[in-house]
Amino acid sequence: MSQHFTPISTLGEFGLIQRLSDRLADIPRSPDLIEGIGDDAAVYRAGEGILHVITTDALIEGVHFDRTFIPMSFLGYKAISVNVSDVVAMNARPMYATVTLGIPRNMSVEMLDSLYDGMRAACKKYGMELVGGDTSTSHALYLSITVIGEVAERDVVFRRGANVGDFLCVTGDVGGAYAGLKILLDQRQALKDMGDDYEPDLEAHQYVIQRQLRPNARLDMIDAFKKAGIRPTSMIDISDGIASEIHHISTKSGVGATVRIPALPFDPETRAVADQFMDDIDAYALFGGEDYELLFTVDPSQAELVDGLEGCSVIGNIEEATKGIRAYSPDTGLLPLHPAGYQHFDPDEDNPDNFGLPESKHIL
Ligand code: ADP
Ligand code: MG
Numbered sequence: 001m002s003q004h005f006t007p008i009s010t011l012g013e014f015g016l017i018q019r020l021s022d023r024l025a026d027i028p029r030s031p032d033l034i035e036g037i038g039d040d041a042a043v044y045r046a047g048e049g050i051l052h053v054i055t056t057d058a059l060i061e062g063v064h065f066d067r068t069f070i071p072m073s074f075l076g077y078k079a080i081s082v083n084v085s086d087v088v089a090m091n092a093r094p095m096y097a098t099v100t101l102g103i104p105r106n107m108s109v110e111m112l113d114s115l116y117d118g119m120r121a122a123c124k125k126y127g128m129e130l131v132g133g134d135t136s137t138s139h140a141l142y143l144s145i146t147v148i149g150e151v152a153e154r155d156v157v158f159r160r161g162a163n164v165g166d167f168l169c170v171t172g173d174v175g176g177a178y179a180g181l182k183i184l185l186d187q188r189q190a191l192k193d194m195g196d197d198y199e200p201d202l203e204a205h206q207y208v209i210q211r212q213l214r215p216n217a218r219l220d221m222i223d224a225f226k227k228a229g230i231r232p233t234s235m236i237d238i239s240d241g242i243a244s245e246i247h248h249i250s251t252k253s254g255v256g257a258t259v260r261i262p263a264l265p266f267d268p269e270t271r272a273v274a275d276q277f278m279d280d281i282d283a284y285a286l287f288g289g290e291d292y293e294l295l296f297t298v299d300p301s302q303a304e305l306v307d308g309l310e311g312c313s314v315i316g317n318i319e320e321a322t323k324g325i326r327a328y329s330p331d332t333g334l335l336p337l338h339p340a341g342y343q344h345f346d347p348d349e350d351n352p353d354n355f356g357l358p359e360s361k362h363i364l
Contacts (some may be wrong), residue, residue, distance in 0.1 A: 038252065039159050040089035040237060041149070051156055053149045055086040061104075061140035069184050072111050074214045075143070076118025082239065083147040084126050084217035085292040089237040090158070091222050092151035094128040099145050102138030115143075126219055155226075157296070162234040162253035166297040168316035169232075169306050171221045173265045174242060175281060178288025179273035180205065180212030186277075207269045215292045221311070222294075230305050232296035241289040242315075246325055247339040249297065256323035259286075259316040259337060262330065286327070287340045 008016055021037045029036070034051060035043040041055035059079050061067055070078075080097060087094045099119065103112070123130050128147070183205045191198045202209060217237075225232065234253055236245045242264075246257050264285045274281035285291075297318055298306055306312050316328075327337040 034156075035158060040086040041092070043090060043151075043156060043158075045153075046150070049153045051092070051151050051153050053087055053090045053092045053151060053156075054146065055083055055149075056144065056146040057083050057086065058142065058144035060142050067141060069188070070213050071118075072114035073118035073121070076115040076120075077122045077214050078118075079143045079145050080119050080122035080126070080147075081215050081217045081292060083145045084122070084128070084149075084219060085215075085237040085239070087147050087149035088217050088219050088222055089235050089294060090149070090151060091155050091225075091232065091235060092149035093219065093222075094126050094147050094149045096129055096131045097123065097145055097147045098131060099133035099143070101133065101135050102140070102142030103135065104139060104141055105137065107141065126217065155231075157232045157235040158252070159234055159236050159249050160252035161232075162249050162255050162257075162297040162318045163299070164255055164318055164320055165300055166233055166318040167300060167303045167306065167314045168246070168257055168259065168295070168297055168318060169312055169314050170238075170242070170265065170293055170295050171218050172291070172293040172311055173267040173270065174238065174291050174293060175264075175274075175284030175288050176208045176211035176267050176270045177215060177290035177292075178212075178284045179270040180208035180210070181288075181290075182273055182277060182279075183209060184212065205269060205273065207267060208273055212290065215290065217292055218294050224309060224311075228305050228309050230298060230302055230309065232298055235294055235296040238291045238293045238295055239289055241285070241287040241340075242295060243286040243325075243337050244289070244339040245295045246316075246337070249295070250321070250325055253318075254321055256319040256321050256325060257316055258319060258323070258326045258328050258334065260328050263313060263315040265313045265315075282327075282329075286337070 011019060017037065024037075030044070032045040033042070034045060035041075041053035043051050043053050046052040057079075059065055059075065059082070065075060079099075083097065084094045101112075119130060183202070187200060187202065190201075234249050236248055238245050242259065246259060249255075250257055261282050264282060266281060266285070270284060271281060273279075274284060303314060306314055325337045325339075326334045328334050
């Protein structure tokens with residue numbers, strides 16, 4: 001009998017998730033399950049008019065972070081934030097978290113104290129509680145968090161609700177987390193090259209470094225939406241870059257979209273970093289990821305409300321699916337926008353047409 005082995009890279013991360021999901025297809029589905037695999041969080045009915053959402057995300061040393069770059073307390077804070085970000089993307093509020101730790105032997109008790117200080121600070125910020133977990137040894141530091149949140153049934157927002165004619169919007173500013181990563185990688189190289197002569201040059205880059213190492217989930221924005229009477233038709237958080245996220249909204253909603261490049265909101269520090277490295281700043285926003293802002297769509301009748309809300313920008317339009325996903329700028333006109341954000345097991349990693357960032361998004 002011959003055994004056939006398929007490299008995971010032939011499927012890519014999203015193809016793999018689809019295949020694994022298909023293997024579960026004959027499990028009987030509860031009538032209370034509203035959204036299973038395929039959104040930022042799963043959604044189920046918890047009571048009359050009340051939905052709960054559940055999501056899990058891991059941070060793994062050597063894949064998601066370099067322990068020499070990130071203080072333990074920031075790592076703890078970031079691990080909670082990235083999970084809360086997925087809860088917020090459903091327009092929900094986080095309630096409870098559990099934490100699974102894989103701890104290598106070269107870590108001290110004090111380092112773990114510091115990790116938990118960071119998680120405590122994040123839990124306080126988001127008004128949630130850490131209620132359990134699991135602890136094990138492992139070869140590299142491994143941190144997996146699950147968060148449960150709550151949303152009124154009438155308020156829940158999925159990736160799948162965008163309609164042709166909707167406006168495409170984003171919260172905050174984008175590309176900053178990638179700019180922060182560039183600075184950290186550059187400073188590490190400078191340290192290597194200069195040894196004793198190295199003088200840290202981080203002062204001017206505090207905002208973008210914080211965007212990379214200690215991101216905040218935009219729980220404040222879902223409160224602001226509610227107050228302003230804004231009801232997104234679809235929403236996703238930006239973990240992999242706008243190009244990748246708009247493809248998720250489009251696939252789930254059965255629509256196309258145009259992103260207007262000049263409308264992308266950047267912080268001046270992000271601009272300064274892109275200038276310093278002579279990079280295309282738009283690539284930071286489109287393909288950089290880890291901004292943990294919200295990409296969402298609204299009915300055209302709500303465009304003015306979004307315009308009037310501080311920290312929100314309209315960056316494009318939802319169109320018919322046949323138009324595909326495109327980027328518009330006055331210099332280039334309309335161009336297809338590929339989802340070149342970071343994918344684990346990227347099938348196109350070696351494809352020269354898969355234009356993306358100048359170098360790997362890996363921190364290592
Ligand atoms: P996000 O970037 O918002 O965290 P992901 O791209 O990680 O979302 O996941 C997309 C969807 O696939 C989510 O619904 C997630 O729960 C699901 N998913 C990811 N990995 C697995 C897995 N190994 N088994 C089952 N579902 C998974
Ligand atoms: Mg997400």
